[in-house]
Amino acid sequence: MSIYNYIAFGAMVLMVILILVQTxxxxxxxxxxxxxxxxxxxxxxxxxxxxxxxxxxxxxSLALLLSxxx
Numbered sequence: 001m002s003i004y005n006y007i008a009f010g011a012m013v014l015m016v017i018l019i020l021v022q023t024x025x026x027x028x029x030x031x032x033x034x035x036x037x038x039x040x041x042x043x044x045x046x047x048x049x050x051x052x053x054x055x056x057x058x059x060x061s062l063a064l065l066l067s068x069x070x
Contacts, residue, residue: 011057
């Protein structure tokens with residue numbers, strides 16, 4: 001296994017954790033997309049977690065691409 005596989009695995013695990021930490025409401029329906037609010041503004045910690053999720057997705061995609069090439 002190459003180093004890219006380990007990086008992809010680590011990014012995947014971190015991305016799953018970050019996605020699960022993001023909350024849109026207290027009820028189960030809100031977690032499944034049934035939230036009543038359409039337009040929301042992310043602030044503070046929620047914005048940081050959202051941005052870290054995007055960074056992890058980019059790292060994951062790049063590591064998979066490099067693993068497939070090399």
